[in-house]
Amino acid sequence: MALGTDYEQQDCALARALEVVGERWSLLIVRDAFYGVQRFNDFLAHLGIPRAVLTARLNALVAAGVLRKEPYRQAPLRHGYLLTGAGLELWGPLYQLSRWGGRHATAGGAHHLFAHAVCGADLDVVGSCPRCGGGPVPPAEVVMRPNPARTGGRWDDPVSRALVRPHRLLEPIASAAVPA
Amino acid sequence: MALGTDYEQQDCALARALEVVGERWSLLIVRDAFYGVQRFNDFLAHLGIPRAVLTARLNALVAAGVLRKEPYRQAPLRHGYLLTGAGLELWGPLYQLSRWGGRHATAGGAHHLFAHAVCGADLDVVGSCPRCGGGPVPPAEVVMRPNPARTGGRWDDPVSRALVRPHRLLEPIASAAVPA
DNA sequence: CCAATAGGTTCAATGAACAGACCAATGATG
DNA sequence: CATCATTGGTCTGTTCATTGAACCTATTGG
Structure with a gap:
């Protein structure tokens, strides 16, 4: 820094x-x-x-x-x-900061929602699954999807385009998903 | 920003x-x-x-x-x-980022440890009390103390001096603790 | 041969951060 | 009464980082 x-x-x-x-x-x-x-x-x-x-x-x-x-x-x-x-262990801080931003710094709430891929339940405030219990859900088991209450931004790049449909974290996206 | x-x-x-x-x-x-x-x-x-x-x-x-x-x-x-x-709701992200820093960016671990004031148990990775259960511990119920495994830094100001002994979060410190 | 792809580097201009000096209102000290 | 210490700033000149745009290199496709 x-x-x-x-x-x-x-x-x-x-x-x-x-x-x-x-x-x-x-x-x-x-x-x-x-x-x-x-x-x-x-x-x-x-x-x-x-x-x-x-x-x-x-x-x-x-x-x-x-x-x-x-x-x-x-x-x-x-x-x-x-x-x-x-790097993977940064998921916790990142998720919490993102939650905070959605609650306190974004008009209309977050643009993306995060759910447990195994059971489909939305993650709670600390990133755990309220249905499965246990500790925080590892990022590889998280699925993100756009918040239906938020109409999409005016961004137009391969990544943004890929993220309009549900996507599992860490799965390669955009160019990497279409190998040469 | x-x-x-x-x-x-x-x-x-x-x-x-x-x-x-x-x-x-x-x-x-x-x-x-x-x-x-x-x-x-x-x-x-x-x-x-x-x-x-x-x-x-x-x-x-x-x-x-x-x-x-x-x-x-x-x-x-x-x-x-x-x-x-x-601001108080930033405790979660802050605690987690601090934990991450203690594990991955600090030689010898964190300088301060955080415990649940009610029962004395150290907070877990998401800031909850492993003994009392329930959700994350609110900052007003958290006590910080210096990590005995870390010898103190070379800082010398009223705040640092106050923090060498256990201290409950949000309780006024330094000048504010000695009102004129 | 020419253009496109991929991942950079270099540059001038701008903006932010820094250290230190200065300022203003009040109360305590001599 | 003059002076100083406290508290919370502002102002200034220098240094450093960020920005946007142009440029560079290697390779493949047409």
Whole structure:
């Protein structure tokens, strides 16, 4: 996050977390990774982020161990960006922050709803399944769908287009779903 | 957050949340507010943030409805910054992000531990009490204490000094605890 | 040969963050 | 009465990060 000089000395795990995912676009990139976005150009089009910034953030997230690069083609070498184990554990904070935003910072509520793929029940406030019980539902078992009460945004890129129908988290999306 | 131009059109509650608390210092200010920090100078000393930036962030958080100004003295008028209802609901995301930072971004684990004030049990990964069951523990029922496995940082301000002993969240701290 | 695809890098201009000095109202101190 | 300390700021110049646009490289398809 490069927060001045003495950020590293903050006696708080939160400050350390923010050094990794607190940068302007980082959490949105991680969110897209949960949605199944893997390729540079898909992040680029879906986020509307400057290319140079995307390069910097992806590299930083890889260096921090949140994402890893996975080659999907040789000649010319191309790779996607996938969540590591540590990255996958960001699902909890991400989901909760998203919930908070839906309740307090978005007129009309969230654009997407999240349900347990196994039983179909909507996740509760901490991301657990109210029907199945147990702890938080792992992201691989979560299905997202658009909120019918919200008419879609004016976005038009492969990722947004794919997300108008229900989609299981972490499943490759857009270009990655149509391999060359 | 002023993320370029088109941030507002992001079709995601997360982006909206980040507009409110995604700015560089915002979440650390909110964290301090949970710790019981209320006064400008205490935020200033504990965070090591530039004064102008603190002014801007506090005003933004008030405008966003996360904090509110509460006068604690007339002549000269002075006020503290307290969490609103919406602000209090940030405890979940904040706690989870902090947990994540403790596990993945901090050598040696977190500096503070959080327990249920009612029964003394440490909170679980989503912030619930494993002994009492039920949903997430509200912040007013949480006690924080320094992690004995971590020797204290080299910080020396009223807030840090107060936090070396167990402290209940939201209870006024530092200057506010010694009213004039 | 030409264009398109994919994933970048480089650049100037802008905006935000930073450190430090300064300011204003009041109450305490000598 | 003069001065100083407290509290919560504002102002200023410098540095750093972000932005948008153009450019670059390697390869495949037509």
